[in-house]
Amino acid sequence: MSSINVTTTYPTGGTLLPNAFVDYYMIKANGEYVKVYIYLLRMVSNGQKFNIPCLADLLELTERDICRAxxxxxxxxLLDLVMDGGEIRSIKLLPVSTALTIDADDLKEPEKEEPAPAPELKKEVPVAAPSVKAIPALRTLTPSQLAQKNKDDKFSYLIYIAEMYIGRPLTANDLNTLSYFYDDLAMSPELIEHLVDYCVSNGKKNFRYMQSVAIAWYQEGIHTAEEAKLHCQNYQKEYYQIMHAFGLNNQPAPAQIEYMKRWLKTDGFDLSIVIEACNRTIRSIGQPKFQYTDSILKKWKDNHVVSLDDVKKLESRPGTVAKPGTPQINNQFHNFEERDYDFDELEKQLFEKQIHPVKED
Known part of the structure; x- marks a missing residue:
């Protein structure tokens, strides 16, 4: 990748931030975007060139983050890009408008509005509330709001703990997400500390991953660290038993987790039913194929199977499974060979052909 030249038509006087940038642009922008812009000012003052990968390494961002900024x-x-063949060839910094100002009132904490009185509704047939808990939206706090949050001793402690676990200072985005856990999801400091510990222990230091876990706990109604620990133990125990039934000892992949989550949560199968389907998969095709197990469980679900006894009853129904040794009838009305089809065996053969297609000569 070729180097990118950064130029400007106005004197910078060193790495100097115009007041209009600080008062207007910086407050609205993502903190990582601000880092990129300030470093562009630093390079243009010395007439330096750069490329996207080097800048990403220097600022500890991804190349996609740099391009987005x-x-x-x-x-x-505030800048103009000269493109050539889909690549950035040069960047021209434009003057920052001094006409933009920000009122001091904009830096104050937003006042809480009194809720408007609810309008009177006509009596209607009550509708059942949705079972899925609504997820609060992630808000972007202003620098003054984040500074106000730092005055909260509990929140300051969470910042310290999070930085200790992930091994670096928190960015503005990280602080916003941490505030989201604390205020919007109403997670206690103890629960947030366990959340960070749990994610880092699993090799995940990204706050986006932590946010997805936090939302999952919020929807599960988890309010304490003890409840989270119990949830994780049960969660891992059930998945481990299914993986063990397949003869697998590795951590489940995301696609495999989706299957197991649907079987246990959405479809509501008992763990013993799922393990039985796994065992039948291994006996039938000799491979731990989640798709094959899913087809077995789908068939059982369609037939309202909820226990192992239901499986036996289903298989005992006439015509469900072909019985070996069925006598052939040969008379004047039967001048052809009758066949009893084992549909489970046919399904197995079809599945194997999909996995190992026969090569034509």
Whole structure:
């Protein structure tokens, strides 16, 4: 990748941030975008060149983050990009408008509005409330709001704990997400500390991953660290037993987790039913194929199977499973060979052909 030249038509006087940028653009922008813009100012003051991978390594961001930041500042009319063949060839920094100002009232904490009185509704037939808990939206706090949050001793402690676990200072995005756990999801400091510990222990230091886990706990109604520990133990225990039934000792892949979650949660199968389907998969095709197990469980679900006894009753129904040794009838009305089809065996053969297609000569 070729180097990118950064130029400007106005004197920078060193790495100097105009007041209009601080008062208007910086407050609205993502913290990582601000880092990119400030470093562009630093390079243009010395006439340096750069490329996207090097800048990403230097600022500890991804290349995609750098490109998003450049496109954002282009949209804000603070720079212009010269493209060639889909690649950025040069960047021109544009003057920051001094006409933009921000009122002091904009830096104050937003006042809580009194809820408007609910309008009177006509009596209607009550509708059942949805079972899925609504997820609060993630808010982006202003620098003054984040500074106010730091005055909270419990929140300051969470920042310290999080930085200790992930081994680096938190970015503005990280602080927003941490505040989301604390305020919007109403998670206790103890639960948030366990959340960070749990994610880091699983090799996940990304706050986006932590956010997905936090939302899952929120929907499960988990409020304490003890409840979270119990949930994780049960969660891991059930999945481990299914993986063990398949003869697998590795951590389940996301696609495999989706299967197991649907079997146990959405479809509501008992763990013993799922393990029986896994055992039948191994006996039938000799491989731990989640798709094959899913076809077995789908068949059982369609037949309202909820226990192992139901499985036996289903198989005992006439015509469900072909019985070996069925006598052949040969008379004047039967001049052809009758066949009893074992549909489970046919399904197995079809599945194997899909996995190992026969090569034509």
């Amino acid at each position: 450049l496109k954002y500042w282009k949209k804000e009319n």
